[in-house]
Every structure is written in C-alpha cells, then in structure tokens.
Amino acid sequence: MITIHHLGVSQSDRIVWLMEELKLPYKLKWYDRGSDGLMPPEYLALHPAATAPVIEEDGRMLAESAAICEYVSQRHAGGRLSVAPDRPNYFDYLYFMHWNNNVQGMFFSRLAARAGGTTNPVTGLIDRRENGYYRALEQQLAKNAFVAGPDFTCADVMVTFNLTSLSRFGGRTIDDLPNVQAYVGRITKRPAYVEAMRIAGPTAVRPNA
Amino acid sequence: MITIHHLGVSQSDRIVWLMEELKLPYKLKWYDRGSDGLMPPEYLALHPAATAPVIEEDGRMLAESAAICEYVSQRHAGGRLSVAPDRPNYFDYLYFMHWNNNVQGMFFSRLAARAGGTTNPVTGLIDRRENGYYRALEQQLAKNAFVAGPDFTCADVMVTFNLTSLSRFGGRTIDDLPNVQAYVGRITKRPAYVEAMRIAGPTAVRPNA
Numbered sequence: 001m002i003t004i005h006h007l008g009v010s011q012s013d014r015i016v017w018l019m020e021e022l023k024l025p026y027k028l029k030w031y032d033r034g035s036d037g038l039m040p041p042e043y044l045a046l047h048p049a050a051t052a053p054v055i056e057e058d059g060r061m062l063a064e065s066a067a068i069c070e071y072v073s074q075r076h077a078g079g080r081l082s083v084a085p086d087r088p089n090y091f092d093y094l095y096f097m098h099w100n101n102n103v104q105g106m107f108f109s110r111l112a113a114r115a116g117g118t119t120n121p122v123t124g125l126i127d128r129r130e131n132g133y134y135r136a137l138e139q140q141l142a143k144n145a146f147v148a149g150p151d152f153t154c155a156d157v158m159v160t161f162n163l164t165s166l167s168r169f170g171g172r173t174i175d176d177l178p179n180v181q182a183y184v185g186r187i188t189k190r191p192a193y194v195e196a197m198r199i200a201g202p203t204a205v206r207p208n209a
Numbered sequence: 210m211i212t213i214h215h216l217g218v219s220q221s222d223r224i225v226w227l228m229e230e231l232k233l234p235y236k237l238k239w240y241d242r243g244s245d246g247l248m249p250p251e252y253l254a255l256h257p258a259a260t261a262p263v264i265e266e267d268g269r270m271l272a273e274s275a276a277i278c279e280y281v282s283q284r285h286a287g288g289r290l291s292v293a294p295d296r297p298n299y300f301d302y303l304y305f306m307h308w309n310n311n312v313q314g315m316f317f318s319r320l321a322a323r324a325g326g327t328t329n330p331v332t333g334l335i336d337r338r339e340n341g342y343y344r345a346l347e348q349q350l351a352k353n354a355f356v357a358g359p360d361f362t363c364a365d366v367m368v369t370f371n372l373t374s375l376s377r378f379g380g381r382t383i384d385d386l387p388n389v390q391a392y393v394g395r396i397t398k399r400p401a402y403v404e405a406m407r408i409a410g411p412t413a414v415r416p417n418a
Contacts, residue, residue, distance in 0.1 A: 038334070048348050049341040051311075063345075064311075067303035074294035085283035094276035098310055102260075102273075105314020109321045112335060116325010125247070126321060132258040136272075139257050 002072070003027040003056040007043055009168075009202045011065055011100075011161045012053030017196035018069055018157050022077045028199065030206050066097045069154040081154045089149030092140065096147040096155035099133060103162045106130035107171050114170070130172055134180070141179035145186075152190075160187055165202050211281070212236040212265040216252055218377070218411045220274055220309075220370045221262030226405035227278055227366050231286045237408065239415050275306045278363040290363045298358030301349065305356040305364035308342060312371045315339035316380050323379075339381055343389070350388035354395075361399070369396055374411050 004019070004026055006012045010033075019026045031043045044050045047063040054063050055072075062068055073082040083093035106126055113120040137159065140147060148155040163184050167173050174180045187193065198204060213228070215221045215237055228235045240252045248261065255263045256272040263272050264281075271277055282291040292302035315335055322329040346368065349356060357364040372393050376382050383389045396402060407413060 047345070049311075049345040050337065051341060062300055062304075064304050064307050066307050067300065070303050071294075071300050074299070079294075085280075085288075090283070091271055091276065091280050094279050095271070095273050098273050098275050098307070101307060101310035101314060102258075105310060105317055108314055108318040108331075108335065108338075112318045112322035112329060112331040113325060115331045116322060116329045120321060120325045122317075122321040122324045126317065128259065129317075132260060136256070136258040 001025055001027060002076075003029055004200075005029050005031065005043065005046055005052075005054040005056065005061075006200050007039060007052040008032045008204075008206065009165075010052045011165070013165075013196060013200040013202070013204075014065055014157050014161050015053045015055060015068055015072075016200040017160075017193055018072060018081070018154065020192035020196045020199075021152075021157070021190075022072070022080060024072070024076055028207070030200075032206065066100065066154075066158050069157055070097065073154055081152070081157070083148055083153055083155075092144075093148035093153055093155050096137075096140070097158055099137065099147075099155075100158045100162060102133050103130065103166075103172075106133070107162075107166060107169070110172075111170065134172065134174070134177060138177045138179050141183045145183075147183075152187075156187060160184070160193075164188065168202060210234055210236060211285075212238055213409075214238050214240065214252065214255055214261075214263040214265065214270075215409050216248060216261040217241045217413075217415065218374075219261045220374070222374075222405060222409040222411070222413075223274055223366050223370050224262050224264060224277055224281075225409040226369075226402055227281060227290070227363065229401035229405045229408075230361075230366070230399075231281070231289060233281070233285055237416070239409075241415065275309065275363075275367050278366055279306065282363055290361070290366070292357055292362055292364075301353075302357035302362055302364050305346075305349070306367055308346065308356075308364075309367045309371060311342050312339065312375075312381075315342070316371075316375060316378070319381075320379065343381065343383070343386060347386045347388050350392045354392075356392075361396075365396060369393070369402075373397065377411060 004015050034040050046054045047061045049063050083090050109126045113123050146152050146156050147159050213224050243249050253259045256270045263270050292299050318335045322332050355361050355365050356368050
C-alpha cells in the first residue's frame with residue numbers, strides 16, 4: 001500500500017489524482033505549510049531533496065512527480081496511463097512528462113526576478129523560455145484532445161497543476177491560450193480529478209481537522 | 210538517420226555523447242551562439258519551445274534532452290542505456306532522468322536573483338532546493354557507481370552536463386561533494402564522452418570553421 005505524503009496546497013495533489021484515475025488504494029498523510037508558506041520541518045526530512053510530493057512504499061521514500069507517476073503506472077497498473085515506445089505518440093508523451101519541471105523552473109526564476117526589483121535583465125530570457133513551453137503546449141492542444149495525443153495519460157496529470165493551481169502562487173496565466181483553456185475546462189470535469197481536488201486540492205479541508 | 214541540431218557550448222552536446230555511447234549514426238548541424246551569448250534566430254525557429262537540444266528525424270523536430278535520450282534508447286537501441294520497469298533500480302533511473310530540469314530551474318532562478326542585486330529574499334529558497342537536489346545525488350553516489358545504480362545509463366548522460374559545463378555559466382560547483390567529484394572523474398574518462406566532447410563539447414571547434 002502506497003502512502004502519499006501530501007503537502008497542503010501543493011503539487012502533491014496530482015498523485016492523489018493519479019491514484020483516483022487508476023482506482024488504486026492509498027493512504028494519505030497530510031502536512032500543513034508553516035506560517036511562512038513553506039514546507040514544515042517534518043516534510044523537509046522525508047527525502048534528501050526536500051521536495052513535494054513524496055510517496056512511501058515498503059519504507060522507501062520516492063520523490064519527483066513525473067517519476068512517481070511513471071513508476072506507479074508501470075509497477076502497479078500494468079502501464080495504464082503511460083504510452084509504450086511502439087506507439088506513434090510515444091515522443092509526445094515523453095516530452096510532456098518533462099514539461100512541468102521546465103515550467104516550474106521558470107516560475108521560480110520569475111519569483112526571484114520579481115523579488116529583485118522592478119527591472120531585471122534576466123526577465124527577458126525567462127519570458128522567452130516560459131512562453132516557449134506554453135506555446136508548445138498550445139500548439140499540441142490545437143491538434144490533440146490530451147497533451148500526449150488522443151488519450152488521457154500521466155502527462156495530463158503532470159501538466160494540469162501548472163494550468164490551474166500555479167497561478168495562485170503567481171505563475172503564468174493561460175488567458176492568451178484558447179486551446180489550453182478549453183483543455184483545462186475539459187480535464188477538470190473528470191470525476192477522478194474532481195474527487196482528488198475534494199480530497200487534496202488547494203481548497204480541500206484537512207481530514208480530521 | 211537522426212540529425213542533431215547542436216547549439217555551441219550547450220547541453221545539446223549530451224545527445225552527441227548518447228549517440229557515441231550507442232554507436233548510432235547521426236548528422237551534426239552546428240549553430241553558434243550570437244554575440245549576446247544567446248541562441249541565434251535559426252535555432253529559435255526549430256521548435257515552438259525554442260530550447261536546445263533539438264533533433265530531427267523524418268522531418269520531425271524533437272526537443273528536450275531527457276525525452277530525446279529515452280526515445281533514442283527505446284526506438285533505436287532496443288532499450289539499451291534505459292532501465293526496464295521490472296528492475297530494482299527502475300525508480301532511481303526515473304528520478305535522475307528528471308534531475309537535470311530541476312537543477313536547471315534553480316540555475317536560472319539564481320541567475321535572476323543575482324541580476325536583481327545583492328540581496329534577494331528568494332535566494333534562501335533557491336539555495337534550499339538546489340542543495341537538496343545535489344544532496345540527493347551525493348547520497349546516491351555514495352552507494353552506486355552510476356546515478357541509476359550499478360550500470361551506466363541515459364540518466365548519467367542527463368546529469369553530467371550540470372556537473373561539468375554548467376559552472377562555466379555560473380552554475381553550482383561540486384567542490385563540497387566528494388562522491389560527485391569522484392563520479393565526474395570516472396565518467397569523463399569514458400571513450401564515448403571524450404569523443405563527444407572533442408566533437409561538440411564546450412571547447413570543441415566548429416567543423417569546417
């Protein structure tokens with residue numbers, strides 16, 4: 001049985017979503033952010049990288065959303081929600097499994113640039129890179145119902161957080177991206193998504209609180 | 210036949226390394242950075258995300274190092290240098306295939322923080338996250354010869370650039386990480402690495418230049 005160490009208002013909600021999509025059992029252990037908005041010490045201590053999400057299996061701590069999604073799909077669900085190497089959309093799947101970390105890198109860069117003052121010479125580079133990632137997504141969704149092609153996959157679980165919750169923290173909005181907006185409208189109606197957000201989304205109430 | 214669109218002094222050199230390790234044929238098309246140190250317009254136009262590396266296969270442009278490595282391994286080399294889901298080190302492989310993008314995100318964030326002035330409130334968060342990623346790597350290399358376990362894999366191809374070339378651009382050094390230093394010493398002696406750096410590394414000379 002997998003335990004999801006869930007940090008409140010964080011991207012660890014996507015692992016809850018994954019488990020709900022796959023209808024796999026899991027335990028949820030909830031951690032609140034500190035008054036500074038950051039991870040509490042108990043969460044920092046879970047994994048040497050000190051990032052969320054972390055899942056626990058047989059006493060082993062596994063970090064990194066995309067690695068967790070692929071691992072759970074392959075080891076616990078026979079590859080369901082993954083895309084096999086012989087499929088025509090295999091590369092698209094791989095590409096969008098890495099999209100989140102690129103976007104989050106630009107999100108942090110923008111935080112740093114903003115904190116430094118009103119003018120920052122790196123802002124132009126951040127804009128170019130961030131807009132590039134979103135442009136690639138917008139173009140992909142002009143031709144495909146889901147980010148890796150015709151079917152819902154782990155890559156959708158990876159991408160969605162950035163299009164919904166990240167703007168709460170100052171992330172890029174999708175107001176200028178009609179295909180991405182339509183996609184978010186569709187994907188957030190999935191029953192497993194609705195259930196996962198009820199359990200662990202940014203407005204979820206901590207259990208037994 | 211794959212064409213590697215190689216941006217000079219960039220992480221696209223790792224795709225050359227991959228092809229040399231796998232002994233696969235490829236064509237190399239070289240692009241120099243502009244006088245501003247940035248990508249030239251011809252490179253920006255290759256892919257909607259405007260990132261390096263890009264490879265071309267049958268007229269299709271594929272971007273994102275880790276996705277390219279996995280794709281080439283699975284589609285052109287029968288999964289060689291990848292790790293299959295049934296192996297005990299499968300998760301480690303997945304984890305370190307994503308490590309590069311996390312580290313690069315912190316690298317850009319630090320660039321932005323530095324450019325903003327001497328004190329930046331986000332610097333502490335960047336330090337914590339960046340050090341976490343490197344701590345996870347240092348701990349892994351205390352127990353394993355390679356980042357995903359006992360064997361050389363695509364994950365080594367992904368990680369090494371950050372430990373060698375990135376400090377040229379102001380990236381984190383590894384002076385405080387003895388296991389990582391020893392690893393870099395070992396891995397940079399691999400004949401395929403030496404050959405790849407001769408062809409496309411940061412001090413390589415552009416062909417027919």
